[in-house]
Amino acid sequence: MRLPGRVRYTVIMSTYDPKLIESKWQKRWLDENLFAASDQMPRKKMYVLDMFPYPSGDGLHVGHVKIYTASDIVARYLRMKGFNVLHPTGWDAFGLPTENTAIKKGIQPAVLTAQNITRFREQMQRMGFSYDWNREVNTTDPQYYKWTQWIFLQLFRMGLAYQATIPINWCPSCKTGLANEEVIDGKCERCGTPVEEKPMRQWMLRITKYADQLLEGLGGLDWPKFVLDLQHNWIGRSEGAEIIFTLDQAGKDLPVFTTRADTLFGATYVVLSPNHPVVGEITTPEQQDAVQAYLKEAQKQVQLNSESEKEKTGVFTGAYAINPANNKKVPIWVADYVLMSYGAGAIMAVPAHDVRDFEFATKYKLPVEQVIVPETAAGETHLPYVEEGILINSPGFDGLGGAEARKAVVRKLQLSKKAKVSVQYKLRDWVFSRQRYWGEPIPVIHCEKCGVVPVPEKDLPVELPAVDKYEPTGTGESPLAAIEEWVNVKCPTCPRIGRRETNTMPQWAGSSWYWLRYVSPNYTPAFADPAIMQKWLPVDIYVGGSEHAVLHLLYARFWQRVLHDANLVPHSEPFKRFRAVGLVIGEDGQKMSKSRGNVINPDEMADKVGVDALRIYEMFMGPFEASVAWNINGMKGSRRFLDRTWDLIVKHAPTAVDRKDQVEDEEVELLLHQTIRRVSESTENFKFNTAISSLMEFLNVLEKKPSLTMQTLQPFVLMLAPYAPHISEELWEQLGHTQSLAYEAWPAVNQKLLARATVTVPVQVNGRVRGELQFDPGISEEEVIKRARELPNVQKHLTGKALVKTVYVPDRLLNFVVK
RNA sequence: GCCGAGGUGGCGGAACUGGUUUACGCGCACGACUCAAAAUCGUGUGGUCGCAAGGCCGUGAGGGUUCGAGUCCCUCCCUCGGCACCA
Numbered sequence: 001m002r003l004p005g006r007v008r009y010t011v012i013m014s015t016y017d018p019k020l021i022e023s024k025w026q027k028r029w030l031d032e033n034l035f036a037a038s039d040q041m042p043r044k045k046m047y048v049l050d051m052f053p054y055p056s057g058d059g060l061h062v063g064h065v066k067i068y069t070a071s072d073i074v075a076r077y078l079r080m081k082g083f084n085v086l087h088p089t090g091w092d093a094f095g096l097p098t099e100n101t102a103i104k105k106g107i108q109p110a111v112l113t114a115q116n117i118t119r120f121r122e123q124m125q126r127m128g129f130s131y132d133w134n135r136e137v138n139t140t141d142p143q144y145y146k147w148t149q150w151i152f153l154q155l156f157r158m159g160l161a162y163q164a165t166i167p168i169n170w171c172p173s174c175k176t177g178l179a180n181e182e183v184i185d186g187k188c189e190r191c192g193t194p195v196e197e198k199p200m201r202q203w204m205l206r207i208t209k210y211a212d213q214l215l216e217g218l219g220g221l222d223w224p225k226f227v228l229d230l231q232h233n234w235i236g237r238s239e240g241a242e243i244i245f246t247l248d249q250a251g252k253d254l255p256v257f258t259t260r261a262d263t264l265f266g267a268t269y270v271v272l273s274p275n276h277p278v279v280g281e282i283t284t285p286e287q288q289d290a291v292q293a294y295l296k297e298a299q300k301q302v303q304l305n306s307e308s309e310k311e312k313t314g315v316f317t318g319a320y321a322i323n324p325a326n327n328k329k330v331p332i333w334v335a336d337y338v339l340m341s342y343g344a345g346a347i348m349a350v351p352a353h354d355v356r357d358f359e360f361a362t363k364y365k366l367p368v369e370q371v372i373v374p375e376t377a378a379g380e381t382h383l384p385y386v387e388e389g390i391l392i393n394s395p396g397f398d399g400l401g402g403a404e405a406r407k408a409v410v411r412k413l414q415l416s417k418k419a420k421v422s423v424q425y426k427l428r429d430w431v432f433s434r435q436r437y438w439g440e441p442i443p444v445i446h447c448e449k450c451g452v453v454p455v456p457e458k459d460l461p462v463e464l465p466a467v468d469k470y471e472p473t474g475t476g477e478s479p480l481a482a483i484e485e486w487v488n489v490k491c492p493t494c495p496r497i498g499r500r501e502t503n504t505m506p507q508w509a510g511s512s513w514y515w516l517r518y519v520s521p522n523y524t525p526a527f528a529d530p531a532i533m534q535k536w537l538p539v540d541i542y543v544g545g546s547e548h549a550v551l552h553l554l555y556a557r558f559w560q561r562v563l564h565d566a567n568l569v570p571h572s573e574p575f576k577r578f579r580a581v582g583l584v585i586g587e588d589g590q591k592m593s594k595s596r597g598n599v600i601n602p603d604e605m606a607d608k609v610g611v612d613a614l615r616i617y618e619m620f621m622g623p624f625e626a627s628v629a630w631n632i633n634g635m636k637g638s639r640r641f642l643d644r645t646w647d648l649i650v651k652h653a654p655t656a657v658d659r660k661d662q663v664e665d666e667e668v669e670l671l672l673h674q675t676i677r678r679v680s681e682s683t684e685n686f687k688f689n690t691a692i693s694s695l696m697e698f699l700n701v702l703e704k705k706p707s708l709t710m711q712t713l714q715p716f717v718l719m720l721a722p723y724a725p726h727i728s729e730e731l732w733e734q735l736g737h738t739q740s741l742a743y744e745a746w747p748a749v750n751q752k753l754l755a756r757a758t759v760t761v762p763v764q765v766n767g768r769v770r771g772e773l774q775f776d777p778g779i780s781e782e783e784v785i786k787r788a789r790e791l792p793n794v795q796k797h798l799t800g801k802a803l804v805k806t807v808y809v810p811d812r813l814l815n816f817v818v819k
Numbered sequence: 820g821c822c823g824a825g826g827u828g829g830c831g832g833a834a835c836u837g838g839u840u841u842a843c844g845c846g847c848a849c850g851a852c853u854c855a856a857a858a859u860c861g862u863g864u865g866g867u868c869g870c871a872a873g874g875c876c877g878u879g880a881g882g883g884u885u886c887g888a889g890u891c892c893c894u895c896c897c898u899c900g901g902c903a904c905c906a
């Protein structure tokens with residue numbers, strides 16, 4: 001029975017019982033569909049997104065809770081600030097761990113995924129996250145991956161998806177190819193197995209075409225600097241020149257790439273990568289055996305993935321090249337410190353001005369010719385000298401320096417077509433196919449006559465067939481290849497029978513556009529409703545792990561740009577503001593892992609202290625972006641804070657008066673407004689730890705007061721609400737409200753009151769604090785000095801000394817400088 | 820090696836554009852309640868000298884700028900994250 005107005009209808013519980021109130025409010029939020037976002041845009045929009053989870057069999061991790069609590073706090077705060085908030089979630093459910101578990105347990109991946117999702121959903125709902133559950137998406141749902149496939153076909157039509165047989169990173173344990181971004185230290189990102197190089201037919205996405213755009217786009221993003229740097233370095237743009245050496249005998253061109261054209265006269269030899277196509281044809285008969293032996297050795301080295309610190313090795317080909325700058329004949333060597341995959345696969349070696357070339361030249365007794373001297377220092381230069389400087393021994397260019405010299409050299413050679421400006425990137429095209437079962441089928445059909453034919457749009461999605469055996473074959477073929485009735489299909493453009501593509505997409509595909517799907521998750525004519533995209537996009541605040549700094553966050557930006565170029569989405573960048581979470585470390589200071597046995601389970605913690613205390617603790621334990629070790633006592637402290645909050649409100653609720661204009665206690669009122677200001681600013685800046693400490697300070701003062709008004713109790717509960725929503729809803733009800741506080745107005749700061757507040761100002765003598773003064777802001781300097789001189793301890797330090805200077809910062813500080 | 824972030828009590832961490840270092844929490848000590856313990860509440864808690872008032876020293880090390888430096892500048896040490904023969 002609920003009665004209106006100020007009559008209290010709940011029995012006030014004497015002690016805080018989290019379990020009881022958590023289930024009560026979670027049920028009510030869901031029943032009332034309280035957090036459904038309206039497409040009608042009654043108010044200004046905010047799209048608050050966190051990285052949707054991979055629903056693994058391990059269940060929710062305390063790291064998930066940290067990310068999702070943060071985005072939940074921001075979403076709840078913004079709702080109270082009057083924004084129309086879109087805060088959705090879903091499941092990034094394709095991928096290897098599920099497939100591997102499925103194989104081990106003998107369950108279909110789809111079935112296992114459904115189980116995991118159910119568990120994850122329950123766990124996430126238990127944490128009180130205010131998601132709009134009507135918008136849940138699932139990357140493994142055919143109605144979802146229909147559009148993942150559709151987007152792939154757009155990429156294909158735009159020439160951005162292509163097949164190539166190239167040596168790729170092959171993980172022998174996962175039995176699939178990997179993207180460059182998935183190889184860490186020469187090992188598989190997922191399982192740690194050293195990767196092998198294996199030439200295979202692959203689907204590739206031409207992300208390199210977007211290298212410059214992806215680089216420039218970083219400039220407008222409010223992202224952590226380290227993530228911007230990471231992407232910047234990963235793209236690895238470097239400006240230089242392609243310089244054409246000439247093969248001595250054949251007269252053929254041999255282009256090399258350099259960023260230091262100014263050192264061209266110091267090039268004393270040329271080095272080819274072992275994989276360079278001309279190696280075989282230029283090697284002289286005398287050197288044939290030595291070169292062949294070296295190539296074999298180098299091949300092995302790649303497979304061993306030897307440490308980068310290894311000593312440089314190489315072999316002379318017997319051939320020579322002509323340096324176009326001075327027509328000098330220089331020997332051509334082969335060495336594996338030159339990579340085929342970067343630049344021209346060949347370099348001009350300038351041992352005097354490059355550490356690697358110097359090391360190599362020293363070992364093989366190749367000539368070193370200095371052509372750069374430091375601008376300032378006189379005398380002998382220590383080689384290798386890699387800094388910029390003034391050119392010497394470079395006829396026609398002596399005396400020039402740095403960029404000017406580089407330009408001049410390139411310009412001169414350009415006249416005879418022996419050089420051109422060139423830009424190189426470290427970024428490689430994205431290896432987009434996987435030889436595994438549990439992924440989106442790549443929607444193309446191979447026809448003997450027609451070649452690669454895209455599956456017609458009306459036939460999408462190409463559904464994953466149910467299979468008995470989804471173990472990877474290890475042959476480079478996906479298990480799908482074994483299902484004849486699925487593979488063999490009529491060619492869409494001719495009467496022949498073609499074969500379906502049996503490779504699947506990588507785990508990253510579904511997450512490369514999911515934020516677009518949330519705006520209209522059930523829309524059937526397209527991947528998203530264009531009108532609604534205009535309303536919600538872009539994502540205003542994105543929260544997630546930094547482990548995706550170059551993977552997901554780069555792929556997502558790439559797809560967004562492609563779709564933008566095709567006029568399919570309104571913005572070129574998907575995520576305006578991104579905040580990266582810091583790891584939650586085990587109590588032993590080590591990364592949490594099952595094998596170490598230091599994993600903290602959020603459900604267990606919630607059982608112990610309640611969900612709200614868990615949320616408060618995870619936000620309070622340290623700065624959001626920092627890695628902090630778990631501390632069980634710290635979590636109990638968060639619970640203590642909520643216990644005391646509960647006691648305070650329950651104690652005052654029956655007697656608190658509602659005084660519209662004035663609070664009875666000046667100290668309380670001042671602190672209230674300071675707290676509102678601090679909590680608001682801290683929340684907006686992701687400084688959740690200091691927001692909570694401000695609330696704690698406020699509570700510490702309130703506890704000492706014999707009586708409090710509604711004008712104090714209500715804002716306190718409202719400010720706590722984004723952080724600890726269940727207890728806050730309950731206390732709000734006990735303060736006489738019948739509606740949820742989720743859409744109550746966030747308390748407003750009384751700026752005038754804060755400006756009028758008495759200030760406490762330290763008085764220093766020679767920079768050391770000797771006393772303090774309290775006064776109303778704005779009083780004159782003379783008055784402050786006069787009163788400061790009256791302080792006994794200040795007097796003591798002034799007597800017998802000559803006053804040199806007085807520094808007064810109004811309302812902040814007074815400093816007497818004496819001698 | 821290169822790029823980036825950071826070194827503040829016993830611990831996690833606060834500190835606005837240079838202005839009272841150590842807020843808040845944990846831990847610890849003592850006290851109250853209790854037969855006792857736990858829980859809870861109260862008081863204290865950087866080091867050092869002092870009965871006290873108060874003094875001196877303290878933000879990785881050393882130097883500098885300044886009336887005043889955790890914050891700015893230079894040199895160095897250490898930790899963490901990333902890249903790594905990218906020409």
